[in-house]
Amino acid sequence: MSKSKLFETPGQVRRAPESFLPADFVADVSANGMNEERRGFLRKSFLGALGAGLATGMGAKAMAQAGPDDPAIIEKQIWQTTLGQPVAVKPYGEPSIYEKYLQRRQSPGLTAVDAASVSFAPLQGFFGIITPNGLHFERHHQGWYDIDPNKHRLMINGMVKKELVFTMDDLMRLPSTSKFHFIECGANTGMEWGNVAVPTVQYTHGMLSCCEFTGVPLSLLLEMAGADLKKGKYVLAEGNDGSGMTRTIPMEIALDDVMVAWAMNGEMLRPENGYPLRLVVPGVQGVSWVKWLRRIEVGDKPYGTKDEAVHYIDLMPDGTHRQYTTVQEVKSVITTPSGGQQLLTTGFYNISGLAWSGRGKIQRVDVSVDGGRNWSQARLESPIMDKCLTRFNIDWVWDGKPAILQSRAVDSTGHIQPMINALREVRGTRSIYHNNAIQSWKVDTNGEVSNVQVG
């Protein structure tokens, strides 16, 4: 079998009726009793439910036939018959109130103190590749501040001809560049090294975001300062918050595509993401993207800072730690359907997900619906950019039987995303960081999707 049969026969089935008595109607009847208006609503609802139920029973062909009159069409709605709200009622726009469930969330019990914690982006509800600024994941080491940009400074020092200071006004006068990149915490999916630990893609993979960043290339600032590129093999990036976050970056990466950025997705950075200035280190784990960036030092040796010597190190089975593991390797995950979600009927679905690699572009994504026995190539949506999320989609007809969904990405260097068991064979089970294993979601016969690991 060259291709799973499930992928080959996309069909269409009308969705089963949902609760046709809204909770507020039930509450209204309970409180106020029945009257002619409420009776009329009830009649229409029962008719609608009956028709929808028949359509399901008749199978895919019934889709083409007209159902009973839909009140959403037949009845005049309030938004058709009254005046809407004027412009700029909300000078800074907000999502619809019907989108309130998609929020950054903490994983209960993950950390004892919220100022050194993480909030996860709701990947299960995103489209395309861009993360809305209000939903970009957060990870702070000593709390966040909304720093006054007039008081923010960037210093370049160390092995340079001229030690320089820039204000935000200075930096924003320089020739800027804008690029799309993913940012992923090195600990993303870290809770799953030993076993399944969390229910949804928000918690397994939500320390991941992707934005268009705008700023100046770090190479330009290093050039202005006259950096010694013969002896200066590393830069230290330092933050302006209480943690004074510091990370060593090899000069080769610093000169390549690292950016000193003030904007994401067309507006200034959000305070939780480093306003007014952060480092952008494409393909490298998020901790190196130092937020509230205040200083770049050029040096001839790595700095061995706290987050290079105590955290963000990978414990190997022989008891050694891998230090300065920074590159985020090829990875992908199906976001819909994903853990904690519920399929409403059998029939056609679009399986959709995200793929990325810190080493380059995504070349291919394969999807399996039978736990890794057979794979089919997914459609990659454009744009496909360097060190950036790539959206993939594939058709699927669910027949109501249990299924295990997986995705597997290949990057432009030919590196293929591994199974969790292959990762454990080399790195053991007591690592925390850099888990880029294939994710498995089990679809049960009742349509509920759950997080599983397969061997």
Next chain:
Amino acid sequence: MFKLAKLVGSVALAGMAGVVFAQDVKTYEGIGRLATPNEVAAWDIDVRPDFVGLPKGSGTVEDGMGIWDTQCASCHGTFGESNEVFTPIIGGTTAKDQETGRVASLTDPNQPQRSTLMKVPTVSTLWDYIHRAMPWTNPRTLSVDDTYAVLAYILYLGEIVDDEFVLNEQTIKEVQERMPNRNGMTLEHGMWQRDGKPDVNGSDCMTNCVTAVEITSTLPDYARNAHYNIAEQNRIFGPFRGADTTKPPVAELPGANFQTVAMTTAAPASSGGETVDVAALFKANNCAACHAADMKMVGPSIKQVAEKYDDKPETLAMLAGKVKNGAVGTWGQIPMPPHPQVSEENINLMVQWMVSGGQ
């Protein structure tokens, strides 16, 4: 060097496209200025493994104990062993480890925690981090000598130095030779440089890749609602809804039992005017790190505080003073650190809220 050549080349190209640049593209006339020596000294605080950047100073174990007990123990425990707020600093190392420079317990699956001293290879890292970021709520308030003293005490707790040890910019080099995990780190891997070689590669098999699919791990039933109701973490329309994890899984395919997945689409209630959410304030100021609702953690629970104190003005003022300036003794030997960053107005609101039992 080729990178710089490339940069200059691209700027030249942009110039041809009509952008006017100054003659010397490297200076960007009028942008940025030279840093003063005092400015560099104020910010260039990092200390490297070869001790470049380490300022002169010294501290004794005894001095360090005093600082530790008042400013560090509340988060890290009296002996640096605490796991209540952060992972332990002390534990899991032996005298043998100091000889080999490799911590044996790192291969022991029964070792419950990886403490800081089990991991950190370079003593400079500890000096740098304590000086730049501690104490947790008031970073950069320890002097150079204080930092030497606290680090001396940590090294004493870890049995790396004795109680007579004086740590200074010279003796710290001897300490480096005794760090238990000084030989425990490696750069021999492919994830430091971008062109490094990956150590784990997947398979590109497309058909009949595995003979049997065995589920090896799932979330246990009791954890079903551990992340609250997943239905409320998903969109309320579209093909995929959130599972209602306040209920057991539905038995049959939805449609047969549709009510279990139906969500009301009522609009969320509007926010409630100008009232202050003190519980949110309490959380935002990190008070919840030490004070739980009805269980003693690092500090007393809100319930305990409410039982002990009344809400008379003098009581409230006394408690507000303790929050602002710090206190020790009422609830055990672990002190509460001072909180100068919290406004008096907010302290008063939170104290009132606590003595009212969090109402």
